[in-house]
Amino acid sequence: MDLGSSGTFDAFRAEVRQWLAANVPAGPVPPISHDGQVHRAFIRNWQQTLHVGGWAGINWPGKYGGRDLSAMEQIVWYEEYARADGPDSPGLSVAQSHAGPTLIQCGTAEQQAFHLPRILSGTDIWCQGFSEPGAGSDLAAIRCRGDVVGDEVVVNGSKIWTSFAQGADYQELVLRTEPGSSRHKGLSWVICDMRSPGITVRPIQSMDGEYHNCEVFYDNVRIPLANVVGALGDGWRVSMATLAFERGRSFIGSQLRILRTVERLIAFAQETRGPDGQPLMADLRIADQLGILRARCAGLKSMSYFAAARSMNDAVPGAEGTYVALMLAETKQALFQLWMEMLDLRGLEIDDAPHANNAVLQYLFSYAITIGGGTSEVRRNIIAERILNLPRHDAVAELAA
Amino acid sequence: MTLSLPDAEQLALVRGVADFLAGEFPLTRFRGGVPCDIGRWPDLASLGIFGIMLPEADGGLGLGVVEAALVARELGQVLMSPAVIAGLLAPQVAARAGEAALCGALVAGERRVGIALGTLGDEARVADCHTTAAYGGPFLLIEGETLSLIEAGQRALDCIDGTVQLTAATMPGTVLARIEAPDLALAAQLLAAGLLTGLLETTRNMAADYARTRVQFGRPIGAFQAIKHRCADAALGAEMCWTQLWAAANALASGQADAEFQVRSAKWLAGDEALKAARFDIQVHGGMGFTQEADAQLILKRCHVLNQMFGNPRLVPAQLVLLPLEV
Numbered sequence: 015m016d017l018g019s020s021g022t023f024d025a026f027r028a029e030v031r032q033w034l035a036a037n038v039p040a041g042p043v044p045p046i047s048h049d050g051q052v053h054r055a056f057i058r059n060w061q062q063t064l065h066v067g068g069w070a071g072i073n074w075p076g077k078y079g080g081r082d083l084s085a086m087e088q089i090v091w092y093e094e095y096a097r098a099d100g101p102d103s104p105g106l107s108v109a110q111s112h113a114g115p116t117l118i119q120c121g122t123a124e125q126q127a128f129h130l131p132r133i134l135s136g137t138d139i140w141c142q143g144f145s146e147p148g149a150g151s152d153l154a155a156i157r158c159r160g161d162v163v164g165d166e167v168v169v170n171g172s173k174i175w176t177s178f179a180q181g182a183d184y185q186e187l188v189l190r191t192e193p194g195s196s197r198h199k200g201l202s203w204v205i206c207d208m209r210s211p212g213i214t215v216r217p218i219q220s221m222d223g224e225y226h227n228c229e230v231f232y233d234n235v236r237i238p239l240a241n242v243v244g245a246l247g248d249g250w251r252v253s254m255a256t257l258a259f260e261r262g263r264s265f266i267g268s269q270l271r272i273l274r275t276v277e278r279l280i281a282f283a284q285e286t287r288g289p290d291g292q293p294l295m296a297d298l299r300i301a302d303q304l305g306i307l308r309a310r311c312a313g314l315k316s317m318s319y320f321a322a323a324r325s326m327n328d329a330v331p332g333a334e335g336t337y338v339a340l341m342l343a344e345t346k347q348a349l350f351q352l353w354m355e356m357l358d359l360r361g362l363e364i365d366d367a368p369h370a371n372n373a374v375l376q377y378l379f380s381y382a383i384t385i386g387g388g389t390s391e392v393r394r395n396i397i398a399e400r401i402l403n404l405p406r407h408d409a410v411a412e413l414a415a
Numbered sequence: 416m417t418l419s420l421p422d423a424e425q426l427a428l429v430r431g432v433a434d435f436l437a438g439e440f441p442l443t444r445f446r447g448g449v450p451c452d453i454g455r456w457p458d459l460a461s462l463g464i465f466g467i468m469l470p471e472a473d474g475g476l477g478l479g480v481v482e483a484a485l486v487a488r489e490l491g492q493v494l495m496s497p498a499v500i501a502g503l504l505a506p507q508v509a510a511r512a513g514e515a516a517l518c519g520a521l522v523a524g525e526r527r528v529g530i531a532l533g534t535l536g537d538e539a540r541v542a543d544c545h546t547t548a549a550y551g552g553p554f555l556l557i558e559g560e561t562l563s564l565i566e567a568g569q570r571a572l573d574c575i576d577g578t579v580q581l582t583a584a585t586m587p588g589t590v591l592a593r594i595e596a597p598d599l600a601l602a603a604q605l606l607a608a609g610l611l612t613g614l615l616e617t618t619r620n621m622a623a624d625y626a627r628t629r630v631q632f633g634r635p636i637g638a639f640q641a642i643k644h645r646c647a648d649a650a651l652g653a654e655m656c657w658t659q660l661w662a663a664a665n666a667l668a669s670g671q672a673d674a675e676f677q678v679r680s681a682k683w684l685a686g687d688e689a690l691k692a693a694r695f696d697i698q699v700h701g702g703m704g705f706t707q708e709a710d711a712q713l714i715l716k717r718c719h720v721l722n723q724m725f726g727n728p729r730l731v732p733a734q735l736v737l738l739p740l741e742v
Contacts (some may be wrong), residue, residue, distance in 0.1 A: 036709070086418065097742075271741045280736055298733060305732025306687075308740070309680035313655040316662035323418045337654045397650050398643035402623040405638040 030091055034098035037063055042372065043101045046224045048217050050181030054139060057103045058315075061110075061136025070134040073263070079131050085326050088263050096270035104177035104226070109133045109140035111264060113186050113270060115256045116203070120244040125205065129184070141182035143206065143230065144253070145175040151392040154197040154250070158232065160189030160204065162239070162246065164218065167191065169235040175386065179228035180217045182208050187237075188249050201249030205241040212236075222378035223364075263322050265338050269315040272346055280304055281354055286356070294356055303352055307345070314341050333400040338412050340393040343383045350377040357414050389414050416610045419665065425485055428478075432489045435462055440493045442710055444615075450580040452496035453527060453543045459495075459502065460524025466506030473510045474522050480602050484664035487606040494717050497579065497724065498543035500606045501530040501555035504599055508555065508562045512592035517564070528564070531584070532723050539584040541569065541675020541689045542720065553591050554584065557725060560600045563593040576716035584597070584696070601667055601675060607724045608663065611685035612656045614721065618692040618714050619649040622699045629701075634701070645695045652688030659684055671703035676738040683731045686722040 039060065044052045064070045073088050074080020083091065114133045117126050132138040149155040158171030169189060179185070185206040192200030208215070212235040217225035244252040283294040283304060294300050318338050354361050354377040361374055384390045398404040421429070439458060444451050452459075459465070467483045467694025469475020476482075483503055490499050502521075505528045509518035520526040529544020529553050529678040544554040553564045574581035623646050626637030637641050663681035693715040697704035704711045722728050 089418065112536065271742065273740075277740070277742055295736070301733040301736055303732075305735040309684050309732065309735055310655075312662075312677065312680045312740070313684050316658040317655050319418060320420075320658040320661060323420050325419060326418070337651050341651060341655065348730040391644065394644040394647035395640065397647035398623075398637070402619075402637075402643075402646055402650055404623060404626055404643045404646060405635045407638055407640055407643065 023086060026087055027094060030094040031098070033067055033069070034094055034100060037067060038098045039101050043103060046178060046181075046226055048180070048219075048225050049081075050178060050217070050225065053103065053178070054105065054181035057101065058136045058139065060101050061106055061134075065135045070136075071110065074114060074118065074130075074134075076258055078114075078126065079134050080234050085263060085322070089266055089322060092264055092267035093270055093295060096267040096274065102271075103178070105139045105141070105181055107264075108142050108177065108182075108186070109138065112142065112256055113140045113184070116186065116243060116252060119255045120252045122240075122243075124240065125243065129205070135295050137379070138183040139178070139181055140184050140186065141176050141179045141208070141228075143173045143179075143185045143187040144177055145173065145174065147174050148300045150175065151389050156188060156201060158187075158189050159193075160191040160202060160237070161193075161199045162191060165239045165256050167202070167237045167239060168240070169206070169232040169237060171232055173230045173232075174218075175227045176230050177227055179208065179215045180225065184208060185230070188253055191246055191249075195247075198249055201253075202241045203249040203252040204237050206235070206237055206245060210235050210237065222373075222375045222384060226379070226382070263325075265318045265335075265342070266322060268342055271343070272342065272349065273308075273311045273315060275349060276304070276308050279349065279356070280308070282307040282353075283356060289358060300352075300356060307349055307352065310341075310345055311349075314338070314345055317341065333396055335402075336393050336396045339388070340390055344390060346383050347380045350380040353377060420735070421485065421661075425482060428482060429485050429489060431477055432462065432464065432486050433492075436489060436493045436495070439493065442494065442713070445494070445578045445710075445713055448577045448707070450496070450543060450578055452578075453529075453580065454499065456502075456527045457524045459499065461521070464657065465502045465524060466510075466518070466522040467503050469506045469510060469518070469522065473506070473515075474519055479668050480598075480605060481661075481664040481668050483602065484605050484609045484660055487609025488613040488660065490617075491615075492617045494578075494614060494617070494713065495610070496543045497532070497607075497610065497717075497721060498528065498530045498554075500603055500610070500724075501528040503606060504562070504603060505555050505564055506562055507551075507599060508596070510592055511593045511594045511596065512564075514592045517591060521576035527552035529582075530724075531556040531565075532720070533725070533727075534558075534586065535583075537586050539567070540572075540723075541563075541582045541584050541588055543580050544569065544584070557600055557603050560595055560597040562596055562599050562603075564591040565589065566591060574720070575719050576713075577719055578713065578717070578741060598667075601678050604725055605660070605664055605667060605678045607683045608656075608678070608681040611682070611689045611718070611721050612653070612660050614714060614718060615649070615656055615685060615689040615692055616653050618689065618696050619646070620655045621710065621714070622646055622649055622692065622696045625699055642699060645699070649688075649692040649695060652692060655667060656681070656685040656688050673739050673741045676735060676740045679731065679736060679738070682725070683728060683735065686718070686728050689718045690715075690722060702710050 044056050071080030072083045072091050076082040117129055120223045160167040160169050185208055187204050187206040189202050190200055191202040212233040214231040216229045218227050220226050286294050288294050321334055353373045399406055464477035464486055467478050471477035506518045506521045529541045531539040531541050541554045544552050553566045556563045556565055565588045567584040569582040569584045572581040626642050626646055627635055629636050659681045663677040666677040697711045700709055700711045703709040
């Protein structure tokens with residue numbers, strides 16, 4: 015069954031390619047510093063450029079200001095965006111791929127009217143507020159409290175691993191609004207203005223030196239009830255609502271980026287001489303590992319295209335997306351580990367990193383990839399329990415015993 | 416790039432083959448521990464899959480390489496004899512070489528055909544070539560882009576996989592047909608990838624089934640993360656290999672510039688993942704796993720046989736680095 019051949023979209027592809035070539039900023043995305051301001055200015059500016067160019071919200075419905083592209087056109091966009099090395103930042107993706115779609119599916123008319131245009135135009139940057147010190151992989155263990163007092167929710171507690179909180183205007187905040195509730199019940203999804211009194215943001219330095227994530231503290235932060243998205247107590251469903259929205263199509267860009275990195279690494283191995291004076295590629299162990307990575311990245315790409323095709327056909331996306339997420343994370347990590355190894359002594363110098371497309375810094379940050387957004391271990395549990403129907407790992411019973 | 420899924424006709428073909436194989440070729444057929452598929456060549460021929468890609472004018476099904484790969488996956492799931500690759504391809508070799516009578520006999524299953532896994536000195540190592548006078552079967556040898564149907568004197572070898580009849584054929588033998596066919600040489604790699612992918616899927620199911628039902632320490636062993644994570648790895652490997660098989664088959668069918676890379680990657684990945692899963696499958700079965708009495712050993716041994724097909728897997732990754740790839 016042919017769901018669409020890219021050949022049909024040649025004209026569209028040419029248009030995208032031409033626009034990106036003329037507009038993607040030269041040079042890397044500025045690193046995320048403690049205050050995040052340079053990065054913030056960069057991504058706001060880029061989102062505004064996308065908006066003016068007519069490329070904001072490519073997968074959003076037209077009535078919400080989106081471009082409403084077909085699934086196949088979205089894929090062409092993601093392919094070309096990856097080929098053009100288009101800017102990538104959590105500050106953009108949370109708003110565009112998560113907060114926006116959530117408001118479209120579950121928000122009130124007022125929430126949509128205020129926030130959606132500001133998200134599309136790059137006026138506001140969003141961050142997520144799901145994980146907590148005691149609720150990371152086990153998201154349902156959320157404890158951060160939201161007490162309903164009059165027409166407000168009063169928030170006390172903390173969130174952690176919030177990407178780019180230091181540069182965000184709004185946060186998707188998931189709170190426990192029913193005292194005594196547990197697990198998936200009694201949670202609410204609220205829009206939190208990051209400038210509210212009582213919020214303290216503490217940026218956390220990652221091992222690559224950047225401040226990718228933050229801890230956020232809430233001390234009697236008052237949020238209007240009108241900012242609750244969906245019903246009070248319905249936060250878990252709202253959190254899951256976006257899962258079906260994009261159906262893994264943006265993953266296609268990630269697969270192309272990683273394949274492009276492998277090709278760069280192959281070129282590096284051909285051009286660079288090792289300590290023995292021979293090209294690194296003459297080392298059979300390196301050639302072997304590069305060949306394995308190249309094949310595995312091709313497999314990963316095939317898996318995501320197939321998943322995209324399947325999702326266009328199925329009513330509800332299955333757990334198969336977990337395959338792609340798990341393999342993408344582990345392959346990326348393996349790739350940067352190999353690159354670090356190939357750099358030999360040069361790998362010890364951060365200053366020399368631009369030489370190799372910031373390979374050293376990317377290597378250092380690659381340790382976060384198999385943890386953030388669900389650890390590889392939790393993803394394996396999901397595959398085993400939801401796809402293979404293996405019995406649940408009953409941690410509660412084990413702890414009690 | 417094309418975004419596609421198997422269509423209704425392809426799914427119907429697969430279902431027909433799967434139903435036939437489930438009834439006629441269950442894994443229990445190997446309980447005797449001897450090669451048993453070559454004796455049932457006419458049954459396989461009755462399925463109509465020999466010469467699956469042969470034009471209808473030549474007596475074939477006239478299907479494409481995509482359909483052939485889908486069928487190979489089903490055959491792999493029941494651990495069909497590796498010679499089935501020759502069964503699927505040999506009629507085309509004969510037809511293109513102008514040997515119409517041989518072609519017809521191969522399609523009908525009247526002539527059986529073995530598969531050369533590779534060569535060793537002046538001998539070819541051949542799997543499941545029926546050497547008795549009644550059949551006098553030739554075997555298919557693939558060297559680079561040259562495909563040959565050969566008859567040669569053979570001596571029997573004792574294969575680690577007792578369900579495969581391994582022989583050493585003295586080369587060069589008598590050539591019945593020989594053609595240059597880069598498309599068929601790649602198709603052979605693709606079909607081997609299909610057999611390995613199917614074998615991997617069976618391994619995944621076998622390991623997960625056992626992990627779900629075997630109880631120790633008061634719970635099914637699949638509840639332990641040490642077990643379930645390796646089951647998940649087998650499932651991920653199977654998903655990657657199946658989708659890569661699909662992508663490679665379509666790349667070959669549409670003449671994509673990087674078809675060779677895609678096909679050879681599919682073969683290597685399937686061999687690598689199938690071997691990892693087969694090793695785990697023995698481990699998860701515990702004491703029974705390493706006995707001749709359980710099926711886990713069958714899978715591991717067959718996996719080694721398929722991995723030796725058409726090029727040493729140890730040398731393949733370094734070759735993959737150099738092949739053209741569209742990114």
